[in-house]
Amino acid sequence: MACSPKLYNAENQYESGSLSEAKIDSLKSFLKENARAELRDTIFIKYDFNKDVCWNDLSYQNATFLNDSRYAYQNYVKEKSAKRPTIAVYQYRQEGSSFSPIKSKGLEIETDSGYLKNLLFKEQTTCGTSAIILPTGKYLLVKSDSHFAALLLNGKEIEKLIIGNLIK
Secondary structure, eight states, X not given: OTTSOBOOOTTTOEEEEEXXXXXXXXXXXXXXXXXXXXXXXXXXXXXXXXXXXXXXXXXXXXXXXXXXXXXXXXXXXXXXXXTOTTEEEEEEEESSSXXXXXXXSSSOOEEEOSHHXXXXXXXXXXXXXXXXXXXXXXXXXXXXXXXXXXXXXXXXHHHHHHHHHXXX
């Protein structure tokens, strides 16, 4: 069990840091390859890990339920993105073939070759991790972010969380 991904809660799910200018440039070059989103000032990335057990309870649901859940999730992401024209939203997952049926098909999720995992998503968490990267290179990781709740944070909340977690 020592190797099991950690499930974080609201009290300890945030981590912040800063990327160098070279790493920001490299990240932007990488993301420009993704045709699903247009690169903008602030970058939101939802990252899911292979062999995650977060959605396993839904594995036994019928196809209609799974399709409705995927559709509702994707609409949520699109709605939140459309309301914030200065952000770019990306969804990635680790390479692998062991994903819950809820996350395995029908979503706009790209497969990461390892670049993002090595840059920002080094710790495998239960229910994935979201990253918010500001134009300055400062970033906030939201660990165990099953529903991409990072999209609900506004600019002031993000700055406060970044600063608060840098000084821990």
